[in-house]
Amino acid sequence: MLRFILRRLGSGVVLLVALAVLGFFLLQLGSTDTAQRIAGQNAGPEAVAVIEERYGLDQPVLVQFRDWASAAVTGDFGRSWFTGQPVLDSVTSRIAVTSALAVGAVVLTAIVAILLGTLAATRRGVVDRAVQVLAVIGQAIPGFLVAVGLVLLFAIQLRWFPATGYTRFSDSAGDWVRSVTLPIIALTIGAIGGVAQLVRSSMLDVLDKDFVRTLRSRGLPYRRIVYRNVLRNAAGPALSLLGLQFVTTLGGAVIVEQVFSIPGIGPLAVSSTGQSDIPVVMGIILATGTVVLVVNTLVDLASAWINPKVRLS
Structure with missing residues (x-):
């Protein structure tokens, strides 16, 4: 290890x-x-x-x-050519906001996708077809349309969440949750389908294995077999896809942050690239690359922990 x-x-x-x-x-x-x-x-x-x-x-x-x-x-990434602010301070504060959105979106994607994929694999027929249809629809809708629709429904019509803006967790935990809920859902909708379909196909492969039939012949509850044995053996491909999904979510956050006026890395990247503010853009590249490398390493470690048969290589 x-x-x-x-x-x-x-x-x-x-x-x-x-x-x-x-x-x-x-x-x-x-x-x-x-x-x-x-x-x-x-x-x-x-x-x-x-x-x-x-x-x-x-x-x-x-x-x-x-x-x-x-x-x-030496840790000195310079200052912005246009604002004069230290690059390290500007980038780290904003990458923290974007990373929180991406992590929240990936966690929510994992929970919902595993649930839907498990239902589709274990309840063949109407439930299976319904899950697949919902997955395809979610993948087909552009992210910015999802974001705008969420704002119109939950922020403007129902007034459950703020339409724009961001509250720091240190200022108010409750307001922070309300400010990130819609952006996280917007980032999640398009990702659920692919992960759910992969979970479904992986679980179907495992359900056909001999050890599953052996466990069922011993009288073990089917639900226990599914969640303790089948899902654990089928989780590897889904975890790998979630790692890739994190990278995609970071890219999608650029649009979502613009829609919800969130001070993440997206608006900073757009403005700095348009101005050719090289010190800031280089700081964004290195910060984003570091976050992606850390997440991918954690995904590999989680795969090895969930399934001992996986060998880190």
């Missing part, structure tokens, strides 16, 4: 370095007249030259990357 964690950490560091190199040079290719935008559209050549010298934009790309990387290794 320790060897697996160390190996995953080593590969994670390599991946983060690759993301940093690729992201930095792609951003350089896409950024034009950055100094002019920082100085202002009405700034003269002298003011633009001062900005270029201040931020090292007059240096070759390799020199710029060397300077940024040498500072980043």
Whole structure:
């Protein structure tokens, strides 16, 4: 187990370095007249030259990357070129909000999808077909339409939840739950179908195994066999898909955060990319990559814990 964690950490560091190199040079290719935008559209050549010298934009790309990387290794990711705020503070506060939404969405997806997949696998016929139809419908509806529909119904019509805004957990736990409920549901709707169908197919494969027939022949309750033996053996593929779903949810959070006016990483990524604010965008890339690596490692460990037959390799 320790060897697996160390190996995953080593590969994670390599991946983060690759993301940093690729992201930095792609951003350089896409950024034009950055100094002019920082100085202002009405700034003269002298003011633009001062900005270029201040931020090292007059240096070759390799020199710029060397300077940024040498500072980043020490934990100094610089400041935003447009707001002057420290990148580390801006990104960590916002990635925490987005990660909370993504984790909540994945947990809710796991609970609902496992329940629906189990019902579809154990109750063939009408229930099975109904679950599959609902899964397909959920996957077909675009995420932004789900978000807008939830706002119209639960925020504007019923007034159960706020339409927009975000309350920090430290300020009020109850208001925090109300502010994240609709965004989490919006992120969950489209993901439930795929996970539920995978749980269903995996459970059907396990239900045909000889050990299941042996347990049933011994008189054990069918429900106990399903939840203690079948579901545990069928959970591996679903956990792997949930790990991938977490990455997809982080991407979907960009749209959902815009709809609900949540100060997550999505609005910051959109504004920083449009401005070519390279220090902030690089901080977002590294923070997001780190979160994804940690979650994928935890998913692998959970798979090994749930099913001892799984070997970490």
